[in-house]
Amino acid sequence: MNSPNNRIRIFDTSLRDGEQSPGFTMSGAQKIAFAHALAELGVDVIEAGFPNSSPADYSAVQTIARDVRGASIAALARCHEGDIEACARALERAESPRIHVFISSSPLHRQYKLNMSREQVIEHAIMGVTLARKHVDDVEFSAEDAFRTERDFLVELFNAAVATGATTLNVPDTVGYATPDEIRELFRYLRANVQGADGVVFSAHCHNDLGLAVANSLAAIEGGARQVECTINGIGERAGNAALEELVMALKVRQGWYGVDTGITTPKLLDTSRLLSRITGIQVQRNKAIVGLNAFAHESGIHQHGMLKNRDTYEIMHPQDVGWPASQLVLGRHSGRAAVADRLRALGHVLDDAQLDLVIAQAKALTHTQHVVSDADLLRLVAGDHGDTGWRIASMSLIDEGQHTRAHVELSDPDGHRVKQDASGDGPIAALFAALAKAAGVDFELESYEVHSMGIGRDARGEANLSARIGGETFSGQGTSRDVLEASAIAWLEVANRLLRSYAMQRVPAFA
Ligand SMILES: CC(=O)SCCNC(=O)CCNC(=O)[C@H](O)C(C)(C)COP(=O)(O)OP(=O)(O)OC[C@H]1O[C@@H](n2cnc3c(N)ncnc32)[C@H](O)[C@@H]1OP(=O)(O)O
């Protein structure tokens, strides 16, 4: 690849473009904690917010600028005096401040949003960059909706920005309309035609409306971009921005093709992604590249068999390189002999063919009612225990006590023993889980908890899925009911029962 240099700057905008999208609003303290995590991850620029949009955003940018070291801190402004002055004040104590000014350039935005002519847009850009340069040396200029802008005008606008002192030229595909070939070509064109192109950094800012944000960012790099704007977990306006973890790992895994490096400490990717999920309360989907629960998990027999022979058959990177402790061979409906035998061997059981066939058949039968077969399930089957053991819900009720909720539960076991307990919590789920923990005498920290509805009208049901990771093993449970609270209680008890069986099974020595 013919490129000016081989270091790609990672500009993280989780705290600005990410935070400005529905569902991702963060408190000041959360933003500051996340900015520290981004600096530790090794991003080059943290876009901390839009100071003139609210006092809360101003104060978060100001604290991040004062406290976070090791990355440039950027703040966003329209080509508007008040916005730029607010950025300058908020960034006063930053070690390496950047003011990022933007104005729309496409005909659609000029006519409908700004009601400005080409000349007026250029005048505003000159005003914005000039004012920003009075405060800081590092000024980024963005032509919003650049991808849908006439090329001659885009070059004219960027020429004006460079002449007035912009040091980074950002080319946003604001509405995620580009395709990789087009964006690669656009960057080549701009680098060839903007005056002073060699003295500035070209940057790509791709949105994911067509699911192409990462592919387009990679193509922009091939076209000469040396900064990419992205967010952890791909959060951002509408379908989001390019996902940092995907972009960085694509550049790392395919270094031979792209020939470029980033400064990211990739083993911190998973923790950073999880921190963001904890802060926003929004989990990534299981099959999300790099950081989803399935990213290094294999359930189907053919893949598991291949993995056991040589992990490169089904994995293109080491899980440890992005922060996972190891790959996982998850036993489920699609698993085969190789994986079941291997897991049993690891648990200390070498079965003959007939015994293995029996356990596999019984394990597959379990998957009619559960997604995965845990070590505890396997050990139970090996011990010949197929019974319906464990706690069941006899009754439950919740009382709203104003600030708190109180849950009453009654559990029964197959021998008819009953136990009643109650507990209070900040909300119904916290109260319910606390009461269940007291009644079953089991407590665990949830790794994930999701509830969604299935069906509509009279058939509508809630499905709850929980998982907890204990002693290196994942225990998961699922519950369905017309009532989502009851579905959650059933799922919680399934995890608790598995955990109890696993403790019991650790004492079972051999195939019964
Ligand atoms: C593609 C992006 O991600 S752009 C960044 C998006 N981020 C945000 O919007 C941050 C949060 N926004 C806010 O808090 C508010 O919108 C504010 C404080 C910025 C502005 O609020 P208001 O003054 O009430 O204006 P409002 O949001 O209704 O409209 C935006 C105004 O900015 C103008 N404008 C938009 N972009 C620019 C720009 N780059 N340069 C100059 N003016 C601009 C619009 O033409 C409109 O002007 P008008 O009020 O004269 O019609």
Ligand SMILES: CC(C)C(=O)C(=O)O
């Ligand atoms: C302000 C710019 C960089 C932006 O967020 C966009 O165009 O999507």
